[in-house]
Amino acid sequence: MLAALRTRRAEDMVAGYIFLTPSVLILAVFIFIPILLALYVSFHTWSPASQVGLANAPFVGLENYARQISTSSIERTNFYRAVKNNLYYVLGVVPTQTFLALLLAVIVNQKFLKGRTFFRTAFYFPSITSSAAISLIFLYMYQSNGLINQVLDRVIPGYTPFNWIADPQLGATGLIHLVLRQFGLTIRTAGDWATTQALGLTLWDWISGPSVAMTAIMLLNIWTTLGTLMLIYLAALQDVPGYVYEAAAIDGASNSDMFWKITVPLLRPTTLFVVTVGIIGTWQIFDQVYVMSAGGPQNTTLTLAFLIWTRMRDFSTGLAAALAFILFGIIMLFTLIQRRITAER
């Protein structure tokens, strides 16, 4: 009996290792070892175009990091431009998609609603389509002859159609700049502070807000992600017992009271998850930029992930590797800040 148990144990051990080997090997070879390799490259000057092997690449210390973060250079300007664009993107998309998803989930969860399955399917459908295909469809809709411009042309008096993604003037103008312009404020009339340089950009440039082109990409992304987040909220709503609302109704709570004082607090763990996933995802925005705008117009849709890609394509592999770790750091930092803020409440 004991001997049988022992062989059983030995067999489990062998089986355990064999069963885990393929997955662990793939993760090690294609995630962990490459990260160490990239860390090494980020401290060296190396390019796949040169004939020098990785092992003989000249060591440059932190230069690849410094040239992008601190040393005044064209690399630094592009880095902070990407940080700025990406930050507006994150701040615009994450709150909007989270709130809309929650609102939509609550509405779809209404007891009287018929055809819930249909609505759930309809809202989720965009999430399963290819980002490349959907980006191209939206790119067409954003053309001056495209659907969105043509509809606005008929609905808004005095609207002039323009290519939202590619127009070098209006497409590249920030939303905040657009609003300020209505009050007669431009970089020339705003005062001396506007032309002050900070990290390679003027202060005026920093406060631009997302450009029209970037906003167009934001709208596309909210449109595609909304359904997925709504489903996550719907799953969580199933666990909220109905009697909570009945009791609140007896106490005379209004619908908006119930939403803000019952639903929102009860769903806090889900919101935390949705926001975290949102932050991690939005800092990584790449596909839509690659397909639609390639960083233009005037670099206003240049994001960090896209900058990594262009640096790698231009054989600045060391800079690209360093930038990947900087982006990793930014994502961690933002996730931590968000956790801290939500934990304090």
Add this chain to the structure above:
Amino acid sequence: MATAQTKTAALPVETIPGTERPAWLERLIRVITYAALILLALAMFVPFIYALSTSFKSLPEASQPGIAWIPAVPTTAAYERLFSAGFGRAAFNSFFVAFWVLTGRLLFNSMAGYALARLRFPGRNLLFGVIVASMFVPGVVLIVPRFLILSQLGMLNSYQGMIVPLMTDAFGIFLMRQFFESIPVELEEAAQIDGASRFGIFFRVILPLATPALATMAILSFQGAWNELIHYLVVTGTYPPLYTLTLWLAQLRGTGFQVDWPVIMAGSMLTTVPTAIVFLMFQRLFIEGVSYSGLAGQ
């Protein structure tokens, strides 16, 4: 929903007259809710309908301003141009890569999931930690590392380079582990007494039971591999014969003065069709997958 309703029914709730809304208001709220939802649902489909309509237009018609839902002179010219531009090859690549990614994940993820759920051996927690850690690496951070390792291994511009790195994923492993933990141990013990080995138990007893979980993973893997862009771009971005549909579509836009919108819309529609079919056939599994990811995240 079911639980919520039964709980409500179980509690005798007194309704105080006056807190209830008047019937007309209640009706108005319902009408507005339906109207808003239907409008939004329409907004979800409009881009696809617009793209479908454009794919049957001639190039001059598609470049004109105006809103035409039905092509003035419907033509399949765009689809013909699409096939002469290399659509077939790209479609084959997409199917081929997605098939192997899916196969790999079904096998490797379920094996790993089973080991973590049922087998006891030294180093198990460490390996579990390694798999968990892989989930915390943001995808785009891997652009450079993946390029480096694939170039060192000589796997750039190859199917292996496109497929092998995607053949397992932590999410799928957890999905399977979760499922295996819900299978009663007695089933395995019975098989053990009959003298079956661990491998025999896994392949003959456990895997057949895991069909629902395997189906969920299969469709999520297919969809993921089919829609993937950046990984293929890194592996084979400069080698058109291996372009998948997503990569091929992205290049289709080109840099020419006049963009061939009907062709691009036709390509986008055909790229969407396979995932749309899979989705409409296995909706429930998609929705379970998403709900699982949400609950797992907490």
